[in-house]
Every structure is written in structure tokens, then in C-alpha cells.
Amino acid sequence: MKYIDEYRDGDAAGKSAEMIRRITTREWTLMEICGGQTHTIVKYGIESLLPPGLTLVHGPGCPVCVTPLEIIDRAIAIATRTDVIFTSFGDMLRVPGSSKDLLTVKAEGGKVRIVYSPLDAVRIARENPDMKVVFFGVGFETTAPANAMSVFQAKKQGIKNFSLLCSHVLVPPAIEALLSSPANRVQGFLAAGHVCTVMGYEEYFPIAERYHVPLVVTGFEPLDVLQGIYMTVRQLEEGRCQVENQYSRSVRREGNRPAQDLLKQVFRVSDRTWRGIGEIPNSGYALREEYADHDAEKIFDVGEIRTRESPLCIAGTILQGLKKPNECTAFGRECTPEHPLGAPMVSSEGACAAYYHFGGYTGRTPS
Amino acid sequence: MNQIADLSAGLACPIPLSEYKNVLLAHGGGGKLTQTLIQKMFASRFDNQMLDILHDGAVFPGGSPRYAFSTDSYVIKPIFFPGGDIGELAVNGTVNDLAMCGAKPLYLSSAFIIEEGLPMDDLWKIVLSMKAAADRSGVSLVTGDTKVVDRGKGDGIFINTSGIGAVLPHAEIDPRNARRGDRIIVNGPIAVHGIAIMSVREGLEFDTEIRSDTAPLNGLVERILKAGKDVHVLRDPTRGGVASAVNEIAQSSGKGILLDEEALPIGEQVRGACEILGFDPLYVANEGKLLAFVAAGSAGRVLQEMRSHPLGKESVIIGEVVDDHPGIAVMKSRVGGTRVVDMLSGEQLPRIC
Numbered sequence: 001m002k003y004i005d006e007y008r009d010g011d012a013a014g015k016s017a018e019m020i021r022r023i024t025t026r027e028w029t030l031m032e033i034c035g036g037q038t039h040t041i042v043k044y045g046i047e048s049l050l051p052p053g054l055t056l057v058h059g060p061g062c063p064v065c066v067t068p069l070e071i072i073d074r075a076i077a078i079a080t081r082t083d084v085i086f087t088s089f090g091d092m093l094r095v096p097g098s099s100k101d102l103l104t105v106k107a108e109g110g111k112v113r114i115v116y117s118p119l120d121a122v123r124i125a126r127e128n129p130d131m132k133v134v135f136f137g138v139g140f141e142t143t144a145p146a147n148a149m150s151v152f153q154a155k156k157q158g159i160k161n162f163s164l165l166c167s168h169v170l171v172p173p174a175i176e177a178l179l180s181s182p183a184n185r186v187q188g189f190l191a192a193g194h195v196c197t198v199m200g201y202e203e204y205f206p207i208a209e210r211y212h213v214p215l216v217v218t219g220f221e222p223l224d225v226l227q228g229i230y231m232t233v234r235q236l237e238e239g240r241c242q243v244e245n246q247y248s249r250s251v252r253r254e255g256n257r258p259a260q261d262l263l264k265q266v267f268r269v270s271d272r273t274w275r276g277i278g279e280i281p282n283s284g285y286a287l288r289e290e291y292a293d294h295d296a297e298k299i300f301d302v303g304e305i306r307t308r309e310s311p312l313c314i315a316g317t318i319l320q321g322l323k324k325p326n327e328c329t330a331f332g333r334e335c336t337p338e339h340p341l342g343a344p345m346v347s348s349e350g351a352c353a354a355y356y357h358f359g360g361y362t363g364r365t366p367s
Numbered sequence: 368m369n370q371i372a373d374l375s376a377g378l379a380c381p382i383p384l385s386e387y388k389n390v391l392l393a394h395g396g397g398g399k400l401t402q403t404l405i406q407k408m409f410a411s412r413f414d415n416q417m418l419d420i421l422h423d424g425a426v427f428p429g430g431s432p433r434y435a436f437s438t439d440s441y442v443i444k445p446i447f448f449p450g451g452d453i454g455e456l457a458v459n460g461t462v463n464d465l466a467m468c469g470a471k472p473l474y475l476s477s478a479f480i481i482e483e484g485l486p487m488d489d490l491w492k493i494v495l496s497m498k499a500a501a502d503r504s505g506v507s508l509v510t511g512d513t514k515v516v517d518r519g520k521g522d523g524i525f526i527n528t529s530g531i532g533a534v535l536p537h538a539e540i541d542p543r544n545a546r547r548g549d550r551i552i553v554n555g556p557i558a559v560h561g562i563a564i565m566s567v568r569e570g571l572e573f574d575t576e577i578r579s580d581t582a583p584l585n586g587l588v589e590r591i592l593k594a595g596k597d598v599h600v601l602r603d604p605t606r607g608g609v610a611s612a613v614n615e616i617a618q619s620s621g622k623g624i625l626l627d628e629e630a631l632p633i634g635e636q637v638r639g640a641c642e643i644l645g646f647d648p649l650y651v652a653n654e655g656k657l658l659a660f661v662a663a664g665s666a667g668r669v670l671q672e673m674r675s676h677p678l679g680k681e682s683v684i685i686g687e688v689v690d691d692h693p694g695i696a697v698m699k700s701r702v703g704g705t706r707v708v709d710m711l712s713g714e715q716l717p718r719i720c
Contacts, residue, residue, distance in 0.1 A: 001635055001638050001639055001642070004638075004642065008701050008702065009701075010629075010701050010702055010703055013701075013702040013703065014702075014703060042706070043700070043706060044700045044701070044702040044704055044706075045700050045702065045703070045704015045705055045706055046702065046704065048703075048704045049702070049703065049704065090645075103391055103392070103393070104387075104388075104389065104391070106391075106392075107389040107390065107391050107392070108389055116569055116644075222701075222702045336712070337399075337712035338399055338400060338403075338712050356709070357706075357707065357709050358706040358707060
């Protein structure tokens with residue numbers, strides 16, 4: 001497949017790995033921000049190609065993993081209502097809430113539908129005027145423009161029965177939160193290529209300067225990731241702390257301006273709770289007051305929500321890069337993709353699920 | 368007292384209520400939940416020598432020839448899709464399940480559960496395509512049943528077919544028979560059927576339409592069995608895809624399976640669609656593909672014979688059976704690493720981004 005195979009080429013990967021080994025003289029710890037990158041790293045066994053002192057820790061960039069439990073429970077409560085068609089991207093359906101997940105709501109008779117685009121949800125609303133259609137708007141800056149567009153279009157077309165349950169999160173505040181933590185051991189970042197496709201990378205300059213860390217905007221294919229690692233290590237070895245762009249075939253410095261304008265029009269920046277991490281100031285989007293009629297959180301009164309996390313799950317420690325999934329006592333035992341105790345075991349982008357599906361076979365007995 | 372306690376234990380649902388109070392779609396997805404449901408609920412209760420093999424069909428013991436028996440239900444949406452329809456699928460599916468037992472399919476039954484309101488024209492098209500499929504694979508539809516359910520209680524039409532076939536001489540096909548060194552051959556590009564269906568559902572368009580690979584594999588199986596006596600396992604990787612099929616065989620045989628990512632035949636458009644939809648082609652359904660586990664010494668000859676059959680022109684070796692990592696399938700990645708290829712867990716759900 002053109003423009004994909006080139007980035008999965010075995011020989012080129014071998015050469016890139018060799019280049020990394022050649023320039024690495026010390027131990028370094030890097031974090032890939034995005035779950036898509038984690039997926040690639042584990043799926044292609046990239047860690048096995050790196051020199052021994054070079055450690056990758058997997059960041060909080062899986063939207064499924066960081067969506068707060070309170071919002072999942074709220075989604076479940078809304079989806080259970082008989083007057084609602086609840087629409088969502090596929091992998092949110094298996095995220096465990098306090099007592100169940102959305103797939104279970106579907107099995108119990110709730111009208112839960114998977115869509116590929118939030119605009120499909122708007123269409124469903126138009127076709128079902130007597131139902132309330134809700135779209136579960138989660139994710140980072142990557143999915144935010146399309147979700148903003150759904151609300152924008154619904155308002156413009158007067159589709160009053162469409163609303164968005166919004167739980168958007170933003171990458172730069174999360175990086176700052178990680179870097180300010182006393183437990184932080186990350187020395188360089190692979191920034192998320194698709195987030196930067198939308199937002200550009202100007203907002204990373206102050207972070208690089210303030211915390212003295214290199215950030216390299218990186219793509220998602222094996223060669224992208226290897227090259228991103230190479231560029232980050234080279235900066236560390238040379239004592240530089242700059243923002244560089246590996247993913248230049250997709251990312252421009254200023255990003256996608258029309259998408260950013262739409263985001264500003266529909267959303268305002270708000271404080272957000274990240275599942276497993278806690279509240280981070282100014283780290284998410286909420287719908288602006290003008291769109292209150294399409295804000296599911298305001299439309300549906302589902303009463304008080306009391307959340308309950310599994311006591312065994314150490315998702316927070318994993319998402320902050322302090323532990324690896326296979327260091328969790330519940331990993332592969334109480335917690336599996338069929339019975340996830342925490343969100344990182346759900347999406348194929350989640351660090352725990354990626355380890356479970358693609359990890360080495362030595363540590364795990366067949367089920 | 369003990370007896371009462373034992374009895375109640377025997378009657379208790381073997382799938383703990385705390386896990387699933389209701390059946391989920393994934394229980395029928397062909398992955399781990401399906402396997403758990405079958406093993407814990409059905410196989411544990413119906414327990415007998417033929418069922419315990421958990422193959423695509425059962426082979427009755429004794430007699431000459433021996434007879435194989437299989438059944439399958441078809442609930443596909445849309446009922447007409449590029450490359451086929453539910454009728455053709457229903458005939459080919461059971462024909463293939465019998466072929467995977469090393470049998471020549473002979474007689475089929477067909478049960479129709481029809482939703483009130485189905486256009487008579489549609490039903491006629493389905494019947495005609497079942498007839499054509501039956502002729503193509505040389506089977507007769509000898510008995511059947513018809514039920515109609517209220518509008519809204521069925522998805523247009525559901526079809527069940529069951530079939531009986533005569534096991535070919537010398538065929539000793541059994542998932543437990545996989546042996547170290549066996550080469551794993553697939554008869555062409557994988558993941559075509561699932562993607563053909565998904566593209567219709569999602570409205571994806573390609574330069575040329577992706578058409579389902581539904582086809583009767585009994586002719587190809589006869590050719591394979593003629594070419595080599597040491598064919599150990601045959602399996603059609605339908606729901607759950609190649610990954611789930613090789614896992615089942617690894618578990619049944621207690622051997623390890625090593626796949627080679629570079630060797631996997633995947634069409635350009637199917638790969639593109641998988642990228643867009645966020646699917647792994649290893650887990651996508653096939654309807655005209657089989658995996659043959661053949662001793663290394665015969666693999667070359669079998670491969671050659673397969674390639675001379677219209678449904679096997681693009682046959683390739685995609686892996687082998689090993690002694691390492693028993694019960695587990697592993698794949699050598701393109702980039703040089705290795706990774707576990709697990710069974711499908713739950714349904715394959717499209718990723719957010």
C-alpha cells in the first residue's frame with residue numbers, strides 16, 4: 001500500500017535502529033504520548049530493537065483510557081433511557097463504568113450504536129426526530145474538530161434532538177502535569193503527530209524551554225516512531241531541548257487553522273479530570289454556553305453519580321509512566337481484555353491491552 | 368445433603384453471573400467469549416466424544432465410509448452484498464464445514480426464519496442462489512423448514528443449514544493432529560469477506576468493489592487430500608479470522624504456531640480498508656478460505672496442486688507448527704520483532720483515532 005509500506009519496511013527499520021544504537025551513549029527515558037504510537041511500538045516489537053539503556057514509557061494519550069469514570073457512568077445512565085439513541089466510537093463501548101459498560105447497556109435493550117463519524121450521529125438525529133440522539137464526544141485535539149462540527153451543524157440545521165456528551169482533553173497541559181510531578185523520570189517526548197496535525201506545535205515551545213526537554217512531533221508507523229526516537233536521543237546526547245517535527249508529511253507548524261477556528265467557536269477550555277491521573281487545570285474542552293441546547297450534560301438530569309474504581313487497578317501509575325502494564329499484579333489474571341478492570345485494558349491503544357495482545361509469550365500461559 | 372448440594376452445583380450456570388448477566392453480541396463473534404460460551408455452557412453439558420473435538424463438524428465413529436455432520440446459521444446484514452447473498456453463503460458455509468472434516472458434502476437441510484414483510488422477490492433471489500450454490504458444490508437440499516416471525520422480530524431472513532457428507536478415504540483430519548514442522552497453507556488473500564460486508568455497511572467506496580470471497584471449498588479439499596496423505600488439519604477461518612482459527616488449533620493440539628507477517632496474503636484494497644476502519648486483517652472473517660496444516664515433506668506438492676485449482680491459485684505458506692510456546696500463536700513482524708497473536712477478544716471494535 002503506497003505511503004504505508006514504505007514506513008513499515010524491515011530493512012529501513014533495521015538501519016534506523018542501528019543509527020539509534022550508534023548515537024546512544026547513556027541511559028535515557030522517553031515517553032511516547034499517543035496510544036497509537038504505543039500500539040505501533042508493541043505491535044512491531046520496536047523496544048527489542050533499541051539499545052538496553054533506552055527506555056520507553058507509555059504516556060496518557062489513549063482517549064479511552066483517560067475519559068473519567070464519572071463521564072462513563074453518566075453515559076451509561078443516559079444510554080439506558082428509553083427516549084435516547086446513544087452513539088459512540090466503537091472502543092468506548094467496552095470501557096468499564098462503576099457497575100457495567102455500554103455494551104452491556106446495549107445487551108439489556110438500550111439503543112447504543114457504533115458510528116464512524118459524529119456527523120453520522122447528526123444524521124441519525126435527523127432521521128429519528130422523536131428520539132434524543134447523543135454522541136459521546138471523547139478524545140484529544142484529534143477528534144475535537146469533527147465533534148465540534150457535529151454540534152455546529154446540528155445548531156445550524158436546527159436539529160434540536162442532537163446533543164454531545166463532551167469529555168475532550170488536551171495534550172500540552174498533561175505533559176506539563178507529568179513534568180511538574182516529583183516522580184517524573186521522562187527526559188524527552190515523542191509528541192502526538194495527529195494532535196499536532198490539528199493544533200500545530202507552537203504551543204510546545206514554552207514547554208521545551210521551561211522544563212528543558214526535547215519534544216519531537218512523531219508519526220505512527222514503525223519508521224516514524226524509530227525516527228522520532230532517533231531525533232529525541234540525538235537532542236539529549238547533544239544537550240539540546242528543542243521542538244522538532246519528524247511527521248512533516250502531515251504536520252505544519254501552525255496546524256490546521258480552519259479546524260482551530262471551529263474549536264474556538266464551539267468549545268471553551270475547561271478543567272478536566274483524567275481517569276487515573278486526577279484533575280488537571282485547563283486540560284479539556286467544554287461546550288460554550290451558546291451550544292447549551294446541544295450539551296448532553298445539561299440536558300439530561302441523571303441524578304448524582306457515585307463512582308467506584310476497581311481496587312486492584314493501577315491504571316493511574318501506568319498512565320503516568322511510573323509502571324509498565326506487566327508490573328501490575330492483576331495483569332492477565334483478574335484483568336484481561338474480556339474483563340477489563342481499568343480502561344487501559346480496553347482499547348487496542350491502551351498500554352495494558354497492547355501489552356496483553358502483542359506482548360512476549362514467555363510471561364503468560366495460554367487461557 | 369451432599370447429593371442435593373452436588374445437584375444444585377450441577378444446575379448452576381457455569382458462566383458466573385457476575386461476569387455476564389446477558390448474552391452479548393461478542394458471545395457470537397467467534398472469539399474468546401464464543402469459545403468460553405461453547406466450552407463452559409454447551410460442551411460441558413452435551414459432553415461426548417464427537418463434540419469434544421470441537422471441530423467444524425462431527426464425524427460419526429465406525430462404518431465405511433464414515434459420515435460427517437455439521438450445522439451453521441446465517442444472520443448476515445445486508446442479505447445481499449457484493450460477491451454474494453445470504454443464500455449462497457448458507458450453502459457454501461455448511462459445505463465448507465463438512466469439507467474441513469475431510470468429507471465430500473452430500474445432503475443439506477435448510478431452515479428459514481423469515482421476517483414478515485420480506486419482499487417475495489428477495490426470497491426468490493435467495494432461493495435461486497441457494498440452488499446455484501448447491502449445484503456448484505454437488506449437494507442436494509433434501510429437507511427443510513419455514514417459519515415466519517412478526518415484523519421487527521427478525522432481520523429480513525435468517526437461514527440455518529445442516530449437512531451430511533462422506534469422509535474421503537484416508538482423510539484423518541483433526542485439529543489435535545497438528546504436528547511440529549507442519550506448514551500452514553492458505554488458499555489466497557485473507558479478510559476479503561468481512562471487509563466486503565463492512566464496506567457496504569459503512570458506505571466505503573473503492574476503485575474496484577471488494578467482493579466477498581464466498582465459495583465452496585470441497586473441490587479444493589479433494590484436490591489437497593489427493594495430493595498428500597499427511598494433511599493433518601483443515602480449518603476455514605470464518606468469524607474471528609485467521610488469528611482465532613490458528614489459536615484454536617494451537618490449543619487443541621498443544622503445539623505452538625509461528626506465522627510470518629511478510630508472507631500473509633492481504634489485498635491492497637482490503638489493507639486500505641482495514642487501515643481506515645481500524646481493523647486487523649488477521650481477525651476479519653473469510654468465507655472462501657481454508658488453512659491446511661501439511662507435513663513439511665508434502666507441503667510443496669500440496670501447494671502446487673492447490674495452485675492448479677481455481678480457488679487456490681494464490682495459495683501460499685504463511686507459517687508453521689513449532690514445539691515452542693505450546694497453545695500460543697506468535698507472529699514474526701515485518702520489522703523483525705515477534706508478537707503474540709491472541710484470539711479475538713470481544714468483537715473487533717473500531718478505534719477512536
